[in-house]
Amino acid sequence: MEKELDEISAIEEDKRNLINLIAFYEKKDMNGDLFQVIYNNLIRSPDTFAPYLENLEDAENTIRTLILAT
Known part of the structure; x- marks a missing residue:
């Protein structure tokens, strides 16, 4: 528990x-480039966040949309 x-x-x-x-x-x-660097190093860090990335798929799509919109 x-x-x-x-x-x-x-x-x-x-x-x-x-x-x-x-x-x-x-x-x-x-x-947008700075945002993507921060995102890649903090959020997409495979060792740290791998177990949680499945739960953040919707948020990731939102971020990618924001990056592409700039």
Whole structure:
């Protein structure tokens, strides 16, 4: 039970970080290249976030849309 709670907490924190990154991107008119570097190094880091990427698929599609729109 505790392990499951830790996994859920990690997923929720990842989602918050992703939302904060998107909000920062929108507010500060961040360069799309810089945004993609941050996203690739923090969010798509395979060793750190691999177990959670399945849960973030919709958010990833949103981010890719934002990147392509700039």
